[in-house]
Each structure stands twice: as structure tokens, then as C-alpha cells.
Amino acid sequence: MSTIVYIPRDSSALSVGAEKVASAISQEAAKRGIAVTLVRNGSRGLYWLETMVEVATDKGRVAYGPVKAADVSGLFEADFLNTEAASAKAHRLNLGLTEELAWLKQQQRLTFARVGITDPVSLEDYLAHDGYQGLKNALKLSAADIVKTVTDSGLRGRGGAAFPTGIKWNTVLGCAADQKYIVCNADEGDSGTYSDRMIMENDPYVLIEGMTIAGIAVGATQGYIYLRSEYPHALAVLNEAIAKAQQAGYLGDNIIGSSHDFKLEVRRAAGAYVCGEETSLLESLEGKRGLVRFKPPLPAIEGLFGKPTVVNNVISLATVPIILHKGAQYYADYGMGRSRGTLPIQLAGNIKQGGLVELAFGITLRELLYDYGGGSASGRPIKAVQVGGPLGAFLPESQFDTPLDYEAFTAIWAVLGHGGIVAFDDTVDMAKMARYAFEFCAIESCGKCTPCRIGSTRGVEVMDKIIAGTDRVKNIKLVRDLSNTMLNGSLCALGGMTPYPVLSAINHFPADFNIKDAAV
Amino acid sequence: MLQDTLINQASVQAGWAEKLDQLIAQYKSMPGALLPLLHAIQDELSYIPESVYPKIARALALSVAEVHGVVSFYHHFKTHKPGRHVLQICRAESCQAMGSEGLEAHAKQCLSIDYHETSQDQAITLEPVYCLGNCALSPAVMLDEAIFGRVSKADLEALIQDAKKTEAQA
Incomplete structure (x- = not known):
């Protein structure tokens, strides 16, 4: 019997040697005549433990990390595939059952429900893990009811501006036009943020499904993902997933036998941060310099090529499927005040345990920095954090008890933005x-x-x-x-x-x- | 400028004129064709020689100035042939918090060049980059399309030495 071993293909995992670990495991297994099946899954987002290797067992997956290629022969010596063996349990890299890791277990992963669990490019895997349930529900609803569901969920633009997604969609729905567009803003340029990249590399179908639902909701038949050129791995994964979705009838004409058509294309950006601003992005998609447009007109009324256009961030669109699957109330039950649902928070910079923490709005910076982040990577005191990218305020220790909530941040003249938190120790000037x-x-x-x-x-x-x-x-x-x-x-x-x-x-x-x- | 153009033309690979016509034909009718076409040209040549502007302008009903304007607006597009490899060092806040300034200085010293320059052996062009999305494992660098995290000065030096020995990635 062949043991299934999971090794992430996420680019951050690759950046610390996941590919070398994968080939070392293949080679060592072959040398020892042991049958293993490697699955290249997404990253669970516990980046300080990458490369995190997981072994499938009856009780769930058992994790080892951080694994270096040099650790591989030792893992085989300890019989790591046989997770019940005393030597495997005693191995210094054994982390126990992945699902029981407190860091992961305490999270509320809605948008990131599948990330790290599935093989990103496997449509079968996506379908087996509740994939396309949202689209199926959407196809039973009228356009106005899909938009109402998104509005009622309280979802606000996760790109940073926090504008209610349903209201934007409703404007586009209300415009009469021969052509409308769905544009996904995947120009994730803010330092300290990588949740868009994680979704695109590790669960691309959820973004494709979200954009398809948006298209059906507002009457748009063409979608574009404007992807930053710094993300070559995401580009490859998205293109593969789009081709597979198209082949299986989830994109193209008459989506899964319905009367709706939706086509999707990835367009590469070219390294201009300002193109993350929606009107500059539209100019760039039209093949021009990314100069910001005056508003009005709003892109929802006159957007791409002058047509009504929904421009949403990756996370906003990738959150739509679970809202349509589980209902508006399910999503709205998470969060605080006018910040409903969850936020995929990214811990970055000088932090010991950096990674992706998806939680309901309301957790404080201090809890994130110390309970999840484990303090600074350097071991020195955290002097400042910058939240929300290069245009976000620096916050001192005295503000670490601020809850993550759009309005609470506005009140201290700061922004939550895209949920990236960059920590600096006391050596920062x-x-x-x-x-x-x-x-x-x-x-x-x-x-x-x-x-x-x-x-x-x-x-x-x-x-x-x-x-x-x-x-x-x-x-x-x-x-x-x-x-x-x-x-x-x-x-x-x-x-x-x-x-x-x-x-x-x-x-x-x-x-x-x-x-x-x-x-x- | 004229000399640049001549050098550009001379260094463009054989059979390029046909290839360019083929790319233009492929992208011409695409909505918003200019950026995808420029990407395709850079993928092919590793830069965008000025000599291609007139043909692109004619095909897309633009002025040469408009094509030049777009190429020069975007940091990703290169107007001169880079070295065999491109090394990008992240300068953004998360990497700064983990000592990227030291990495930058070290790379410049190892290669005896500044940003936007190519080492004398034509092996490596050094570029700054503003976020690679690897912020949980800062500091990060990218060599061609391979990304590296938690990079120490020694790691960077090893990367540079390896790259100097190897040919460009296809």
C-alpha cells in the first residue's frame, strides 16, 4: 500500500526548499523500496514550519516541520511514514495531527476552508470539498437575490477600501449595457500581504467560482484577473485551473447546463503598484499607462472599455462561494459592529511565527502579535507595527489592544486595509x-x-x-x-x-x- | 539613442522579424492588446527593443510615442537586454524589518554594480522589487522566477555564485 505524503507547492514553501524536500522524499523512498504517493497541496499558512510535510493516516494528517532536504533520510530512519511508530512520534520535527495544532485549530477558516488541504489544481478535489456548492445555489436564485445575499452577508471589499460588495454589484446589475465585466484585482502590492497569492496558488477554483457567481449576478459574461507580474506561480496555477474548469463546463457557454455564459482570462500586470488602484488597473487592462481616472464616473457604471464593471479584490470574490453555499446569515454571524465575517490576516515582517490567520473581526493586534505570532523573530521587543500595507499607519505598543475592525482602526487614524501586519523590533528607525x-x-x-x-x-x-x-x-x-x-x-x-x-x-x-x- | 537602437537591432536574435509578425497577428485583435503583446515580446527576448515600436504602433493604431509611454511606465518592462539572470531584492517594509538593507548592500558589493545595472560578466542584472508576497519568510529575493525566503547574506552569495556559473533559464 502506498502512503500519501503531502508537500506544499505554495511559493513561500518553495522559497524555503519545498521542491528539494519533495525530490529528496521521492528518491529516498525509491531507494528504500517504499511506496509513497506525493500530493503537492497548498500551504496551511504556518510559514515558519515550512516545509511542512504531512503524512495521511486513519486519524488525519500527521505533520512534520520545518523539514529541510537534509532531514529526509533521518525521517525515513525514524520510520516517519508509520506515524504510530515510537521513533516517528519521537522525531524532533513531529508536530502531531495537523488539525490539532492550536495555531490552526483556533482559526475560523471560511474563505481559506480548503487552503492547504486540497491539491490546488485538482477540480475533483475541489468538488469533493464543497466546491461549486455556492454556484449551484446561485443558479437557483434570481440575479437580484444573489446580489441581496451578498449584501446581507455584510461582506465589504477586502482590498482595503471596505466598500460593501453587494452595493457595488447592485449598481452594475442596475445598469443596462450590451457588455459588462467582472475584474478581479489581483495586483496585491502591499508589503506584508500575501492572502491573495495564497488563494490563487492554493485554491484557485474558489476565485473562479466567486467570479462566475458575480458574473451571473450582474449579467457579465467576461471576467479578467489582473495579476501582478511578481507572482509567476499564481499565473501558472490559475491558467491550469481555468483550462480545467472550462473543460468541465464550469466556464464558457452554458455553465453547467444553465443559460449563463462566463469566460475568464488572466492578464499579467507589469510591476506598477498604482495599478492596484481600480481605475488605474482598468486603464492598464485597456493597454494604456496606468494613470488614475477621475471619479465619477464610477467603474460600476463606466468601467472597463467604458462598460459597467465590478472590480473586486481576490479575497472578496473568493469569499462569495461560501456565502452562497452557507447563506448570508452564516457569514454575517461572524465579526463585530459593521465588520462582518472573517478577515484573512497576514502576519509578516519581524515575527517569529508568521503566517495566515483567518479569524472573525474583533481580535486584537496584541493577541495576533503574541499569541499567534509568538513575538518578534529577533527576540527583541516589538516597537511598531504597520497594518494595511505601505499606505497604512504605524502603530505603537500603546495601540496594540485595538480590535481588528474597520471602524476601530479609522477611530485611531489607521487603516486595516488588506489585513497585512508587519512587525518591527526596536532596532527600527x-x-x-x-x-x-x-x-x-x-x-x-x-x-x-x-x-x-x-x-x-x-x-x-x-x-x-x-x-x-x-x-x-x-x-x-x-x-x-x-x-x-x-x-x-x-x-x-x-x-x-x-x-x-x-x-x-x-x-x-x-x-x-x-x-x-x-x-x- | 540612435546608437542604442542600432545595438538593440544587432543583438536581436535571428528570425525575430517573422516571430514579431506572428506575435502581432496573435494579439492584435485581443481587447487591450498592448500589455499582453509587450509581455510576449519580453518573454521572447528578455527585453523590449525600441526597434519594435513602429510595427506595434501600426498594428494597434497607436503612435510610437504611446507605445514608448506604456513601455516606460511599467517597471517590469526592460528596454535594454538584461544579463543572463535577473536578481530582484525585495525592498518593501516587511523585508526591511528583517534586514533587507544589508542584503541590498551585500548584493551590490558582490556584483560591483548598483540597481538597474548588469554585472560585467553579463551574468546578473540587479533590480529592486517591492514585495514578492513572501512576507512571512522575509527577507525575500527572486532569481529569474525562483523565489527564496529567510535569505542570509551567505545564502545570497551562494545564489549569486551559482547563477554566475549557469546559463539563463529558458
């Missing part, structure tokens, strides 16, 4: 981080509006003076004034939110700017 925020904005500005295009470069120059100790008080006032202009005068969030990291750094960490307090 916040003045340098403020300078970097301006520098990043200057590199990535599309150039259309002056506050962003010029303001970012002037910001770098003024920060250089502050760091050099030139007229500090005067120059900090100047940074505040410049930030005010950018906040209020920029066309989109790139220029408009760069002041968040800059001003939060000054306000919470004045000592790093060599000023006594922030009130200058």
Missing part, C-alpha cells in the same frame, strides 16, 4: 521609515496629480534634512503641511494616504525624529 514612505510614493506615483507626483519627492528631500538634523522643528512643520496637501489634494490613495505612515511615525515615535514630543 521610524524617521527612516517615514522617508521610505515618501520614496515609495515617488517611485510608484502615476504622475497624474501634482500633490502625489511632486509632494512625494519634496517629502524625501525634507525627510533627508530632518534625518541630517537640519532645522528639525521647522522641517517637521513643513512635512506636516506637505502631508496635509497630499491628504486632501491627491487623486487616489497613493498620494492621499502616504501621509498615514509619515505622520503616524512622527506622532507616535517623536524620539526617532529627535524631537521631544509630536506637538511641533
Whole structure:
């Protein structure tokens, strides 16, 4: 009998040698005449334990990690495939049953229900794990009722803007047009975020299903996934999954025998951060420079090629299937206040146990950083965290008890964004981080509006003076004034939110700017 | 500029004119064809020579300036032939929190080049990148399409030495 061994194909797992571990296990098994079947699953998201190798047993999967290729022969010596053997149990990398790992067990994985469990490109595996149940339910509903279900679930745009998804869909549904589009924003450029990548690499069908449901709901027959060029693995997985879904009748004309058509294509972005902004993304999809458009008109009314277009983030769309499968109320029962459902949180930066934590809104930063994250990777105190990517505020330790909730973050002049949390230890120099925020904005500005295009470069120059100790008080006032202009005068969030990291750094960490307090 | 164009044309591989016509024919009628076409050209040549602009412009009913504008807007598109390998070092916040500044300095020193430059042996072009989505295992680098996490200076040096010995990936 052949033992099933799971080794992730997720790119983060590959980045620490998963491919070498897989070939070492194949070779060692062949050498010893042991039959193993390797399944390349997705990552469970416990990245500090990658490469995490799992062995299938009657009781569930038993995990070993972090496994290096050099550990493989030792694992075979310990008879690791026979998980009941005393030597296998005693092996230093044995983690026990995967499902019993507290880090995983305490999570509420709705969007990520299948991630790490299934073979990402196997449609059979997807179907065997509740795949396409949402679509089947959607096909029994009217377009308006699908939209109402999404609205009632309370789902808000997970890309960062947190706009209610159902309301956006309803606008597109209400537009009469010969062609409408569903566009998936997969230009996940925020540092500290990787949940979109995980969905696309590890459960691509859930995104395809979500986009198909969106198409049926609003009457769109063409979808595009605008995927960042930095994600070659996601591109390969998505293309393979789309081809398989099409072959099986889940994409194309008359989806699973219905009267609905929906075609889907992946389009590669080209390394411009600003194209994560929806109107810039649409320009890019049309084959132009990614210049931000003025709003109105809203993309929901005049979007791609001037047609009504739903532009949603990967996680928003990938959450639609479970809402249609289990119902709006099931999803809305999770969360707090106006933040309903769950958020796939990504722990990143200087953190001991980095990875994907999907939980209902309401957990605090402190719980995430210490209970899940285990503190800093360096072992030094965590001085600051940046939540929500390069345009998110830096938060000091005194704000770590803030619950993850859109409104609670707004109240402390911060943003939850796409749910990425980057931790910094006490060696970080916040003045340098403020300078970097301006520098990043200057590199990535599309150039259309002056506050962003010029303001970012002037910001770098003024920060250089502050760091050099030139007229500090005067120059900090100047940074505040410049930030005010950018906040209020920029066309989109790139220029408009760069002041968040800059001003939060000054306000919470004045000592790093060599000023006594922030009130200058 | 003119000299650049001449060098570009001279270095473009044989049979390229036919291949370019074929790619243009393949992508021409696609909605929003320019980016997919530019990607296809770069996949083929590892950069986008200026000599292709007029043909693309004619096929897509654009001006040469518009084509140039798009190529120059996006960081991913290269206008000069890179080395056999492209090494990207993540400069974003998560990697900074794990010491990517030290990695950047080390790479520049090992290769005796700055960002956007190619080592003298034409082996490696060094580029900054702003997030590879490997933030739980920072610092991260990417060599061609292979990604590496928790990269130490020694790891980086080994990667560079290996890359110098090997041919480009297909």
C-alpha cells in the first residue's frame, strides 16, 4: 500500500526548499523500496514550519516541520511514514495531527476552508470539498437575490477600501449595457500581504467560482484577473485551473447546463503598484499607462472599455462561494459592529511565527502579535507595527489592544486595509521609515496629480534634512503641511494616504525624529 | 539613442522579424492588446527593443510615442537586454524589518554594480522589487522566477555564485 505524503507547492514553501524536500522524499523512498504517493497541496499558512510535510493516516494528517532536504533520510530512519511508530512520534520535527495544532485549530477558516488541504489544481478535489456548492445555489436564485445575499452577508471589499460588495454589484446589475465585466484585482502590492497569492496558488477554483457567481449576478459574461507580474506561480496555477474548469463546463457557454455564459482570462500586470488602484488597473487592462481616472464616473457604471464593471479584490470574490453555499446569515454571524465575517490576516515582517490567520473581526493586534505570532523573530521587543500595507499607519505598543475592525482602526487614524501586519523590533528607525514612505510614493506615483507626483519627492528631500538634523522643528512643520496637501489634494490613495505612515511615525515615535514630543 | 537602437537591432536574435509578425497577428485583435503583446515580446527576448515600436504602433493604431509611454511606465518592462539572470531584492517594509538593507548592500558589493545595472560578466542584472508576497519568510529575493525566503547574506552569495556559473533559464 502506498502512503500519501503531502508537500506544499505554495511559493513561500518553495522559497524555503519545498521542491528539494519533495525530490529528496521521492528518491529516498525509491531507494528504500517504499511506496509513497506525493500530493503537492497548498500551504496551511504556518510559514515558519515550512516545509511542512504531512503524512495521511486513519486519524488525519500527521505533520512534520520545518523539514529541510537534509532531514529526509533521518525521517525515513525514524520510520516517519508509520506515524504510530515510537521513533516517528519521537522525531524532533513531529508536530502531531495537523488539525490539532492550536495555531490552526483556533482559526475560523471560511474563505481559506480548503487552503492547504486540497491539491490546488485538482477540480475533483475541489468538488469533493464543497466546491461549486455556492454556484449551484446561485443558479437557483434570481440575479437580484444573489446580489441581496451578498449584501446581507455584510461582506465589504477586502482590498482595503471596505466598500460593501453587494452595493457595488447592485449598481452594475442596475445598469443596462450590451457588455459588462467582472475584474478581479489581483495586483496585491502591499508589503506584508500575501492572502491573495495564497488563494490563487492554493485554491484557485474558489476565485473562479466567486467570479462566475458575480458574473451571473450582474449579467457579465467576461471576467479578467489582473495579476501582478511578481507572482509567476499564481499565473501558472490559475491558467491550469481555468483550462480545467472550462473543460468541465464550469466556464464558457452554458455553465453547467444553465443559460449563463462566463469566460475568464488572466492578464499579467507589469510591476506598477498604482495599478492596484481600480481605475488605474482598468486603464492598464485597456493597454494604456496606468494613470488614475477621475471619479465619477464610477467603474460600476463606466468601467472597463467604458462598460459597467465590478472590480473586486481576490479575497472578496473568493469569499462569495461560501456565502452562497452557507447563506448570508452564516457569514454575517461572524465579526463585530459593521465588520462582518472573517478577515484573512497576514502576519509578516519581524515575527517569529508568521503566517495566515483567518479569524472573525474583533481580535486584537496584541493577541495576533503574541499569541499567534509568538513575538518578534529577533527576540527583541516589538516597537511598531504597520497594518494595511505601505499606505497604512504605524502603530505603537500603546495601540496594540485595538480590535481588528474597520471602524476601530479609522477611530485611531489607521487603516486595516488588506489585513497585512508587519512587525518591527526596536532596532527600527521610524524617521527612516517615514522617508521610505515618501520614496515609495515617488517611485510608484502615476504622475497624474501634482500633490502625489511632486509632494512625494519634496517629502524625501525634507525627510533627508530632518534625518541630517537640519532645522528639525521647522522641517517637521513643513512635512506636516506637505502631508496635509497630499491628504486632501491627491487623486487616489497613493498620494492621499502616504501621509498615514509619515505622520503616524512622527506622532507616535517623536524620539526617532529627535524631537521631544509630536506637538511641533 | 540612435546608437542604442542600432545595438538593440544587432543583438536581436535571428528570425525575430517573422516571430514579431506572428506575435502581432496573435494579439492584435485581443481587447487591450498592448500589455499582453509587450509581455510576449519580453518573454521572447528578455527585453523590449525600441526597434519594435513602429510595427506595434501600426498594428494597434497607436503612435510610437504611446507605445514608448506604456513601455516606460511599467517597471517590469526592460528596454535594454538584461544579463543572463535577473536578481530582484525585495525592498518593501516587511523585508526591511528583517534586514533587507544589508542584503541590498551585500548584493551590490558582490556584483560591483548598483540597481538597474548588469554585472560585467553579463551574468546578473540587479533590480529592486517591492514585495514578492513572501512576507512571512522575509527577507525575500527572486532569481529569474525562483523565489527564496529567510535569505542570509551567505545564502545570497551562494545564489549569486551559482547563477554566475549557469546559463539563463529558458
